[in-house]
Amino acid sequence: MNYTVYVDGQEGTTGLRIHEYLAGRPDIELLKIAPDLRKDAAERARLLNAADVAFLCLPDAAAREAAALVTNPKTCLIDASTAHRTAPGWAYGFPELARGQRDALRAAKRISNPGCHATAFVALLRPLVDAGLVPATLPLSASSITGYSGGGKKMIEQYLAGGNPELDAPRPYALSLAHKHLPEMAAHTGLATAPLFVPVVGPFYKGLAVSVPLHLAQLPGVTAEAIHAAYTAHYAGERFINVMPLRDAATLEHGFLDVQAANDTNRIDVFVFANDSQVLLVARLDNLGKGASGAAVQTMNLHLGLDEGLGL
Numbered sequence: 216m217n218y219t220v221y222v223d224g225q226e227g228t229t230g231l232r233i234h235e236y237l238a239g240r241p242d243i244e245l246l247k248i249a250p251d252l253r254k255d256a257a258e259r260a261r262l263l264n265a266a267d268v269a270f271l272c273l274p275d276a277a278a279r280e281a282a283a284l285v286t287n288p289k290t291c292l293i294d295a296s297t298a299h300r301t302a303p304g305w306a307y308g309f310p311e312l313a314r315g316q317r318d319a320l321r322a323a324k325r326i327s328n329p330g331c332h333a334t335a336f337v338a339l340l341r342p343l344v345d346a347g348l349v350p351a352t353l354p355l356s357a358s359s360i361t362g363y364s365g366g367g368k369k370m371i372e373q374y375l376a377g378g379n380p381e382l383d384a385p386r387p388y389a390l391s392l393a394h395k396h397l398p399e400m401a402a403h404t405g406l407a408t409a410p411l412f413v414p415v416v417g418p419f420y421k422g423l424a425v426s427v428p429l430h431l432a433q434l435p436g437v438t439a440e441a442i443h444a445a446y447t448a449h450y451a452g453e454r455f456i457n458v459m460p461l462r463d464a465a466t467l468e469h470g471f472l473d474v475q476a477a478n479d480t481n482r483i484d485v486f487v488f489a490n491d492s493q494v495l496l497v498a499r500l501d502n503l504g505k506g507a508s509g510a511a512v513q514t515m516n517l518h519l520g521l522d523e524g525l526g527l
């Protein structure tokens with residue numbers, strides 16, 4: 216069986232990466248838009264409605280516009296933008312989220328692909344909220360270190376242009392404390408409030424690690440061992456989620472966490488570091504892999520009833 220697939224935004228960072236993943240697939244017929252018609256609504260509508268699966272790799276406003284162009288009830292949209300991640304009627308494209316999520320994604324024709332930072336944060340918190348180890352009302356903080364490809368074509372151009380010494384060092388951003396991933400971080404973990412979230416972009420292309428500190432004094436009866444066991448149970452059998460050993464000896468011995476070590480994979484590595492009274496949760500991924508395009512392809516495979524890892 217062959218499937219027709221269209222990527223709206225085929226020239227952008229996530230769109231190009233999806234094309235790379237799908238290029239060698241004999242079961243996928245990729246529909247391509249003529250370069251001079253890339254932003255032509257009528258031509259985009261024609262291709263969107265001709266596709267079994269259409270990826271939206273567009274800014275939020277263009278993604279909303281694209282969704283409104285779809286009239287074919289058979290077209291499944293997978294939106295990489297932030298536009299629909301907490302929208303009613305849209306399923307969240309994180310198969311490992313919880314039991315039942317895969318059924319939801321098989322049935323859905325509107326799927327929102329999680330944000331890169333949010334993927335890591337949700338992967339860390341959802342199992343702990345579900346297991347009752349973190350109360351939904353606990354205020355949390357999180358930080359993220361990310362490569363600059365997360366900022367799309369414009370940011371990539373700035374970094375590649377060179378000549379700006381400010382870009383040589385890591386740069387904290389979203390300092391208004393209103394990052395666009397906050398709503399999905401709360402909605403898909405079950406937390407009552409989003410974390411205080413500080414992302415930092417650094418002078419490397421891709422790779423991302425979100426860290427969440429926990430004080431055990433705020434979590435009576437909870438241990439690092441119980442947290443680690445909750446991850447092992449929640450992600451049992453998940454090929455794309457790698458729960459690292461508690462207090463991962465190799466990382467501790469090395470002395471640094473390599474935020475690029477999941478690059479070119481569709482994996483999330485989950486770490487639990489701890490002393491007697493504090494725990495540090497870390498999730499590492501490729502922001503263009505499980506943080507964006509890889510996740511979108513995984514969800515497409517799942518939706519179509521194919522092996523989830525096909526082409527990844």
Ligand SMILES: NC(=O)C1=CN([C@@H]2O[C@H](COP(=O)(O)OP(=O)(O)OC[C@H]3O[C@@H](n4cnc5c(N)ncnc54)[C@H](OP(=O)(O)O)[C@@H]3O)[C@@H](O)[C@H]2O)C=CC1
Binds near residue numbers: 224253255506
């Ligand atoms: N980069 C990443 O790591 C991640 C990005 N995302 C999200 O995915 C979406 C795409 O991001 P990304 O690929 O990085 O962005 P880019 O800026 O790299 O690419 C966006 C593409 O969309 C095109 N475009 C803009 N407006 C329209 C329109 N009206 N019709 C058709 N095409 C249009 C742009 O055209 P032009 O080339 O002319 O500018 C560009 O090629 C965004 O919503 C982003 O937030 C999600 C997860 C991770």
Ligand SMILES: CC(=O)N[C@@H](CCC(=O)OP(=O)(O)O)C(=O)O
Binds near residue numbers: 296329
């Ligand atoms: C470095 C950088 O700017 N990264 C982007 C994240 C990109 C992403 O995953 O998010 P969306 O899908 O929601 O765009 C940011 O933090 O806004």
